[in-house]
Amino acid sequence: MSVMPHIFGDRWLTAEREPIGVIDIGSNSVRLVIYEGAVRAATPVFNEKVLCGLGRSIHSTGRLSDEAIERAIGALARFRVISRIVGVKVLRVIATAAVREAENGREFIARGEKACGAKIEILSGEKEAELAAHGIRMGFREADGFAGDLGGGSLELIDIYRDTLNEATTMPLGGLRLIDSTGDKLDKALALIDESLGKIDWLAKGAGRPFYAVGGTWRALAKLHMDETNYPLRVMQGYSIPTRDAILFCEKVRKTKKLSLLPGIDDVARARREVLPYGALVLERLLKLLAPSEVIFSVYGIREGLVFSLLPEVEQRKDPLLCFCEDYSRLRSRSYDHAVELCAWTDVLFDSPDLTETADEKRLRHAACLMSDIGWRAHPDYRGEKSLNIIAQSGLVGTDHPGRMFIAMSVFFRHVGSSEQNTDQLSERIKGALSKRALKRARIVGAAIRAAHMVSIGMPGVIDETPLSFEDGKLVLTLPKSYASLDGERLRRRMESLAALLQLTAEVRAGR
DSSP: OOOOOOTTOHHHHTTSSOOEEEEEEOSSEEEEEEESOSSTTOOEEEEEEEEOOTTTTHHHHSSOOHHHHHHHHHHHHHHHHHHHHHTOSEEEEEEOHHHHHOTTHHHHHHHHHHHHTSOEEEOOHHHHHHHHHHHHHHHSSSOEEEEEEEOSSOEEEEEEETTEEEEEEEESOOHHHHHHHHTSOHHHHHHHHHHHHHTOTTGGGGTTSOEEEESHHHHHHHHHHHHHHTOSOOOOTTOEEEHHHHHHHHHHHHHOSOGGGSTTGGGSOHHHHTTHHHHHHHHHHHHHHHOOSEEEEESOOHHHHHHHHTSOHHHHTSOHHHHHHHHHHHHHSSOHHHHHHHHHHHHTGGGSGGGOOOHHHHHHHHHHHHHTTTTTTSOGGGHHHHHHHHHHTSOOOSSOHHHHHHHHHHHHHHHHOSOHHHHTTSOHHHHTTSOHHHHHHHHHHHHHHHHHHHHHTTOTTSGGGSOEEEETTEEEEEEOGGGGGGOSHHHHHHHHHHHHHTTOEEEEEEOO
16 A cells, blocks of 8 residues: 655655644634744744634633634634644643633533643743743844734733843734724724823833834734835745834724725735724834834744743754754755855855855855755756745745845846846836845855856755965865866856956966
């Protein structure tokens, strides 16, 4: 009898990682996310939500409605079967504000545990804030700023400084709660929001630092902003808006009489649209008090924070960007070892005083090297475009959107060459995502990887013996006798292209 490979790839057949599932029972939605394993750059392999509205009537009735409970129980039963099919060994289930505060919350928990087959942990507001902060730590490197997680029932705020979690609070400012408590009157919500925020005496510490926005309502706002500005990417993680622009956009959304007129609104779930004006109002008032440097949206929240909290400290301290790229390289490249060799081989180029790079630029270059061969299975004519699209739209973490585009463009140039003619293939919106310095560096990195592959054929153990060096205005590639026959017209052309970007001449020394 033949055995069908597991749908999530060969890695799973080796039991290298066991999938971990998290069910988040929120005030608005019940969601299951299954991650490929408890690792630094945890990648979801399954993600499904059901908008149940458990917190819709908590303020007015104090109870979870019967209809919402039945929808949630049905979702939990489905998620139990899905988890079994995927092979989840660890299933963590958490519940937040609505269940925590409802008179019949314990009754729901009893039914919910039977439905999902696991214990349900009711989080305190402070624990929610802590997990949200851990989610930001999972998705960003050395995060420094305020994180805000807006749900259907509450808003959690916490001050993060790298590995340290400082002041935290929870407030009854979730979208569904505000609708319930004000009779769906935005004007009344304004007073409630300002009253709650006015009680926090440490908001001034957020001035001039990033604000990390977490939660489905705020992500929906970010999607609308992308449509309004014709933004070239449709990636939420790391999407950034200057504070002033974010405030103006929030004002526009909450003042719009017909949400159906907003560009991109059709991509927002109907059940989410009713809370959009309230989410916009909360964000607007919060930003005016915080005065942060920018708003950065995160898809990483309490679910990812829970996974992060399970990791040993040594794993938590790893670079999320490089961890992601290492994993992707192992899965999609011809040789992960060769990708690692490229990092060291290109280090030589940037040791030159004329090509200095910051620590962040170096890690971005290394990330590009690790991702440089992920498109090798595509047709040669489309490898550049294919790789660019994969990287630009991937689950990449630990960098901002310009960093993401630098990696994508470097790999694009690695396949198509770095001439201006090839750059013309790209839309002005994509090219505009990078500074002139970053675009030049992407060309250099792409040309270097392109030359290296002409020597190594993507296989490990070769370029370690064929070093680059600088000598009297020349960029020199040395081929030992064992690889001397690799010298040829195509290799020399690629070396000349790389050297020209460095304003040098190229020389290949073979057989010495």
